[in-house]
Amino acid sequence: MTTPSGANPADTAPDGKIVLGKNQYGKAGNHVVRITRDTARHEIEDLTVISQLRGDFESCHTEGDNSHCVATDTQKNTIFSLARDGVGSPEAFLLRLGKHFTTSFEWVSGGRWAAEQFTWQRIKVDGKEHNHAFVQNRTETRTAVLLIDKDGPHLFAGLKDLTVLKSTGSEFHGFPQDKYTTLVETSDRILSTDVAARWRYNTAELDFNAVYADVRRILLETFASVHSLALQQTLFQMGKNVLQAHRNIVDIRFSMPNKHHFVVDLAHFGQDNPNVVFWAADRPFGLIEGTVKRDDAADDLWESVAGFC
Numbered sequence: 001m002t003t004p005s006g007a008n009p010a011d012t013a014p015d016g017k018i019v020l021g022k023n024q025y026g027k028a029g030n031h032v033v034r035i036t037r038d039t040a041r042h043e044i045e046d047l048t049v050i051s052q053l054r055g056d057f058e059s060c061h062t063e064g065d066n067s068h069c070v071a072t073d074t075q076k077n078t079i080f081s082l083a084r085d086g087v088g089s090p091e092a093f094l095l096r097l098g099k100h101f102t103t104s105f106e107w108v109s110g111g112r113w114a115a116e117q118f119t120w121q122r123i124k125v126d127g128k129e130h131n132h133a134f135v136q137n138r139t140e141t142r143t144a145v146l147l148i149d150k151d152g153p154h155l156f157a158g159l160k161d162l163t164v165l166k167s168t169g170s171e172f173h174g175f176p177q178d179k180y181t182t183l184v185e186t187s188d189r190i191l192s193t194d195v196a197a198r199w200r201y202n203t204a205e206l207d208f209n210a211v212y213a214d215v216r217r218i219l220l221e222t223f224a225s226v227h228s229l230a231l232q233q234t235l236f237q238m239g240k241n242v243l244q245a246h247r248n249i250v251d252i253r254f255s256m257p258n259k260h261h262f263v264v265d266l267a268h269f270g271q272d273n274p275n276v277v278f279w280a281a282d283r284p285f286g287l288i289e290g291t292v293k294r295d296d297a298a299d300d301l302w303e304s305v306a307g308f309c
């Protein structure tokens with residue numbers, strides 16, 4: 001809104017009218033590699049961590065008074081220092097970080113801590129796993145987010161870029177036909193996606209690595225075994241199977257591109273194409289997103305998982 005003179009009233013209002021809204025701050029992109037080398041068989045944990053604090057940072061923003069402003073550089077150093085005592089799982093590491101900041105500074109009432117973990121596999125030499133040489137598994141990335149607020153810690157786990165494809169066992173038909181519809185109905189197509197999923201735990205006391213491995217297994221096995229009538233149906237079944245197997249998971253959210261594979265018309269070249277040669281179109285792509293939840297699960301808190309306050 002502007003005044004008749006063209007000035008924005010917010011610019012001319014007394015100071016008290018303009019206040020600081022939700023805020024959080026910290027350091028992103030802290031790439032920590034932790035080697036466990038107690039024996040000759042080393043272990044590697046490789047994760048990128050974000051730390052962001054929430055609390056009373058009013059005067060830092062409004063006055064330039066930094067007496068409450070725990071430097072982002074200090075937050076970075078804390079991440080590396082805590083890694084000295086081990087990581088264990090991204091969730092456990094974030095819980096230690098969150099506890100540190102919320103118990104060390106009385107004005108830090110909460111925050112958001114997030115991690116992405118990359119997986120490495122041992123290189124095999126003469127069929128034998130090497131003790132300290134690894135190859136990066138460029139498949140999925142494991143993710144975790146910890147929120148701390150007045151109600152305590154809230155933990156979200158997940159993965160992204162889990163690329164899957166099935167070469168049959170997928171149909172798509174029965175959709176509305178209007179004057180813009182050109183898609184041909186199919187009872188045999190390729191179904192492929194990059195699974196991104198996040199799920200919320202109702203506890204901070206879990207064997208996070210074991211649950212993660214089992215959820216990943218369920219997602220893959222369900223994708224493989226559901227005879228798909230739409231990616232939406234596959235998504236729902238993946239989530240349902242996870243919730244049925246894990247009482248500690250409240251809800252699960254997915255974002256999955258439908259990576260279209262079109263059968264190429266080879267008739268121009270005098271050839272048939274019985275679903276063997278495909279054009280893998282990288283864009284545009286369908287984008288199928290959805291939540292599968294227990295019917296009493298609240299939708300709050302999820303907005304912070306995506307990134308901003």
Ligand SMILES: O=c1[nH]c(=O)c2[nH]c(=O)[nH]c2[nH]1
Pocket residue numbers: 172183229230231232258286
């Ligand atoms: O599984 C699918 N879901 C859709 O909503 C859709 N839309 C489309 O064009 N192809 C597909 N496939």
